[in-house]
Amino acid sequence: MSDVAISARRLSPGTKAVLGIFARYGTIIGLLAMIVAFSILSPHAFPTVNNFTNVLNQASLAMIIAGGLTLAVVVGELDLSIGFAASLHGILITGLVVHDKLPIPLAVVIVIALGAVIGLVNGFIVTKVKVNSVIATLGVGTILTGLAFAYSAGVPIVAGVPEAFLQLSLGRWLFGIPNNIIVMILVLGGLWLLVERTPLGQEIQAVGGNAVAARLAGVNVDRIKILGFVISGMCAALTGILLASRLGSGTASAADSYLLTAFAAVFLGSATLRDGEFHVLGTLVGALIIAFGFNGLNIFGAPTFSQYVLQGAILIIAVGTASLGRSLAER
Amino acid sequence: MQTAFTRGAPQQAAPMTTPFLVAHDITKAFGGAQALKGVSLDIAPGEIHGLVGANGAGKSTFIRILAGLNHPDAGRIEIDGQSQQIATPQRATELGMSFIHQELAFVPGMTVLQNIMLGVPKKSRFGLTDWRAIARDVAPIARRVGISAPLNASVKGLSTAEIWLINICRALVREARLIVMDEPTASLAASEAERLFAIVRDLSTSGVAVLYISHRLDEILNLCSRVSVFRDGRSVAELAGKGLNRAALVEAIVGGAIRDSQRTATTRPRGDVVMEASKLTRAPKVRGVSLKLHAGEVLGIGGLVGAGRTELARLLFGADRPDSGEMRLAGRPYQPASPAAAVRAGLGLIPEERRAEALFLSKSIAFNLGIANLDKIVHGRYLPLLNRRARTSMAGEMISSLSIKARNASTPVGRLSGGNQQKVAIGRWLQRKPKVLILDEPTRGVDIGARAEIHRLIRQQADSGMAVLVISSEPDELPDLCDRVLVMSEGRIVRELTGSAVSRKAIVEASYVDPQALMEDHLA
Numbered sequence: 001m002s003d004v005a006i007s008a009r010r011l012s013p014g015t016k017a018v019l020g021i022f023a024r025y026g027t028i029i030g031l032l033a034m035i036v037a038f039s040i041l042s043p044h045a046f047p048t049v050n051n052f053t054n055v056l057n058q059a060s061l062a063m064i065i066a067g068g069l070t071l072a073v074v075v076g077e078l079d080l081s082i083g084f085a086a087s088l089h090g091i092l093i094t095g096l097v098v099h100d101k102l103p104i105p106l107a108v109v110i111v112i113a114l115g116a117v118i119g120l121v122n123g124f125i126v127t128k129v130k131v132n133s134v135i136a137t138l139g140v141g142t143i144l145t146g147l148a149f150a151y152s153a154g155v156p157i158v159a160g161v162p163e164a165f166l167q168l169s170l171g172r173w174l175f176g177i178p179n180n181i182i183v184m185i186l187v188l189g190g191l192w193l194l195v196e197r198t199p200l201g202q203e204i205q206a207v208g209g210n211a212v213a214a215r216l217a218g219v220n221v222d223r224i225k226i227l228g229f230v231i232s233g234m235c236a237a238l239t240g241i242l243l244a245s246r247l248g249s250g251t252a253s254a255a256d257s258y259l260l261t262a263f264a265a266v267f268l269g270s271a272t273l274r275d276g277e278f279h280v281l282g283t284l285v286g287a288l289i290i291a292f293g294f295n296g297l298n299i300f301g302a303p304t305f306s307q308y309v310l311q312g313a314i315l316i317i318a319v320g321t322a323s324l325g326r327s328l329a330e331r
Numbered sequence: 332m333q334t335a336f337t338r339g340a341p342q343q344a345a346p347m348t349t350p351f352l353v354a355h356d357i358t359k360a361f362g363g364a365q366a367l368k369g370v371s372l373d374i375a376p377g378e379i380h381g382l383v384g385a386n387g388a389g390k391s392t393f394i395r396i397l398a399g400l401n402h403p404d405a406g407r408i409e410i411d412g413q414s415q416q417i418a419t420p421q422r423a424t425e426l427g428m429s430f431i432h433q434e435l436a437f438v439p440g441m442t443v444l445q446n447i448m449l450g451v452p453k454k455s456r457f458g459l460t461d462w463r464a465i466a467r468d469v470a471p472i473a474r475r476v477g478i479s480a481p482l483n484a485s486v487k488g489l490s491t492a493e494i495w496l497i498n499i500c501r502a503l504v505r506e507a508r509l510i511v512m513d514e515p516t517a518s519l520a521a522s523e524a525e526r527l528f529a530i531v532r533d534l535s536t537s538g539v540a541v542l543y544i545s546h547r548l549d550e551i552l553n554l555c556s557r558v559s560v561f562r563d564g565r566s567v568a569e570l571a572g573k574g575l576n577r578a579a580l581v582e583a584i585v586g587g588a589i590r591d592s593q594r595t596a597t598t599r600p601r602g603d604v605v606m607e608a609s610k611l612t613r614a615p616k617v618r619g620v621s622l623k624l625h626a627g628e629v630l631g632i633g634g635l636v637g638a639g640r641t642e643l644a645r646l647l648f649g650a651d652r653p654d655s656g657e658m659r660l661a662g663r664p665y666q667p668a669s670p671a672a673a674v675r676a677g678l679g680l681i682p683e684e685r686r687a688e689a690l691f692l693s694k695s696i697a698f699n700l701g702i703a704n705l706d707k708i709v710h711g712r713y714l715p716l717l718n719r720r721a722r723t724s725m726a727g728e729m730i731s732s733l734s735i736k737a738r739n740a741s742t743p744v745g746r747l748s749g750g751n752q753q754k755v756a757i758g759r760w761l762q763r764k765p766k767v768l769i770l771d772e773p774t775r776g777v778d779i780g781a782r783a784e785i786h787r788l789i790r791q792q793a794d795s796g797m798a799v800l801v802i803s804s805e806p807d808e809l810p811d812l813c814d815r816v817l818v819m820s821e822g823r824i825v826r827e828l829t830g831s832a833v834s835r836k837a838i839v840e841a842s843y844v845d846p847q848a849l850m851e852d853h854l855a
Contacts, residue, residue: 199709205694216650217674
């Protein structure tokens with residue numbers, strides 16, 4: 001009897017196929033639709049090379065930190081420390097360059113190494129001390145905020161920032177492409193290659209897919225999880241450096257809001273192409289949706305608050321429809 | 332002095348009295364599987380009634396039906412001579428039945444009293460629970476069953492036996508007339524078990540009936556006046572009086588005229604000892620296990636569910652660390668710190684719960700096979716990139732050599748049938764050609780065709796010189812497959828069967844051996 005009840009609710013194969021397509025390609029369709037809509041509504045301001053370059057340039061920092069976060073979530077953990085860490089990194093690199101007069105490349109290396117160490121600490125607390133990653137990284141992030149205030153004594157470092165440091169983010173390179181975009185492409189490309197095309201990446205995906213099975217298949221689960229945190233930490237450092245360079249100053253909470261943007265991008269990405277799995281390409285799509293959405297609203301002069309409303313709404317709608325579509329298509 | 336507890340019906344319930352419970356010809360199917368094919372059983376007030384049977388005989392399903400958790404397809408249940416539908420667990424409680432499961436129900440953060448009153452309707456004053464009044468009512472009952480901890484103490488730190496008493500107390504507060512106890516002594520020490528028996532007898536004298544389920548036949552013989560035996564979903568025997576003895580019980584559990592399956596396993600020449608364990612212990616599940624595993628043999632580990640077989644496999648595979656004992660692999664000391672180390676040393680494990688512990692369901696067959704063989708699908712030492720073509724062709728080979736039914740190597744494993752999923756789990760290790768392959772319940776939930784193929788595969792590996800260890804609870808599987816069988820009971824190896832001595836009956840019989848008694852025999 002219950003069989004009949006279920007089959008009555010069963011969807012036709014055609015409907016299922018359409019729902020399946022929506023679950024996988026919904027975000028990409030949404031992104032394209034948004035671009036088309038903005039182009040029609042604002043044909044002079046929106047669809048220009050200049051504006052697109054600008055959007056990408058702006059979004060690159062969020063994409064880098066979101067790319068790092070993707071690695072943490074792919075191994076099945078969350079990293080809430082990244083925004084606070086990026087703020088600390090920003091203020092630290094400004095201090096190293098302005099106060100300690102360190103050569104810029106050395107300062108960059110030091111700060112990225114610190115990012116790796118923070119990831120190592122996160123990973124150690126999560127895998128060895130066995131603290132839930134939400135708590136562990138929130139705790140570490142809060143400590144980092146404290147350290148950032150201690151380092152700067154609450155005062156932003158503004159004066160005496162050398163031009164060469166500003167050029168890290170503001171400069172352009174090959175064919176006049178902004179450095180930020182080049183760095184972003186290299187980072188996301190590298191991460192994609194790592195996750196999708198290396199044996200290590202197979203282990204990373206295995207740990208995220210089923211940690212118990214990964215362990216029994218001979219994967220060193222703890223090491224892979226720590227690696228996820230380390231990469232997340234290094235990407236946060238990179239974003240912190242580029243943000244300080246773009247702002248020309250170091251402020252103790254400059255990058256905090258990147259945490260939310262990165263999470264939005266990563267979870268939007270999980271609704272892209274693969275059924276609810278996190279992956280680097282998806283994160284890229286997610287970050288683009290947020291970036292173009294903000295840009296469009298700016299062009300139409302929408303107030304700031306609407307950007308937050310939009311970011312939250314897009315996230316819930318995208319992830320929600322994908323998950324609904326999936327469960328309907330599988331019924 | 333007569334307390335309420337010792338008053339009441341005599342222990343030997345007279346057959347004239349109306350039975351408290353009558354279950355008549357109960358059947359139940361889950362999907363295609365007929366779990367109960369017709370079981371009948373009656374329990375008199377104040378009777379201690381034993382229930383025994385091998386794994387999968389239908390005991391659990393029967394109890395779930397009594398508890399209102401499952402509903403019978405057919406059959407009749409009477410309480411006090413009235414036909415009843417037990418639609419919900421609440422209804423079962425109302426009818427006077429209480430259930431004490433093997434996993435005892437308690438909340439660690441609460442007090443003794445709160446745990447006793449868990450799920451019991453409570454007195455209240457002015458809309459607030461009146462704990463003082465409740466404590467007044469409960470105190471004498473708690474004293475009767477011998478709860479020594481104060482009612483307002485936390486249950487944290489109490490022993491399993493005391494938690495068990497709390498569960499008994501809860502049943503009595505609910506004025507239960509039948510208490511169903513599932514393997515009550517499974518995690519108790521001998522002295523605690525003695526105390527439990529005394530309480531069970533007391534309950535009986537005061538008119539509370541007990542349905543006592545245990546694998547420990549000595550306990551059953553000691554306590555019960557009547558015993559029902561389930562086999563393959565049927566109640567096959569009811570033993571009482573002179574007819575109730577150990578031999579008769581085993582006979583009924585195994586089945587009188589056992590059609591022992593054709594032993595197809597030929598005794599093949601076995602090679603050197605590949606793996607050796609001596610006095611391996613991880614309390615409480617594995618106790619002093621010693622074994623030798625030879626190249627080219629299929630060694631079976633038989634025994635009841637919970638005998639410690641899976642835990643033993645996990646020790647051998649480095650998934651858990653032993654408390655004590657030693658292992659050797661190919662003559663050298665072997666102390667795997669992790670499964671990764673075990674894999675490097677040349678082991679493979681196919682775990683019991685394949686969907687939860689072996690497979691990546693959303694990932695492709697190629698991914699699932701490749702994950703344990705990454706060194707074989709890399710472009711080269713200096714180019715650490717995945718060789719996807721090598722991975723696909725490796726997967727293709729496995730698909731055809733194991734005849735895995737799938738469209739291609741990129742089909743997600745979650746879409747395959749149970750048998751094909753299991754072949755993927757096995758194929759992962761075959762590619763590595765490990766020295767030792769451990770299979771835990773290799774054909775559980777697998778159809779007959781796939782089962783035969785998996786058996787053929789296992790024999791092939793042994794023929795090619797691999798040492799294979801197979802754990803199985805299916806009575807026919809080990810005699811079919813193994814050259815030699817070790818039977819475990821309560822964490823210990825209690826018997827070794829070789830050659831023609833390997834039979835379904837011998838394995839089942841040994842499964843019920845009490846290792847404690849065995850050790851005393853040795854000492855005597």
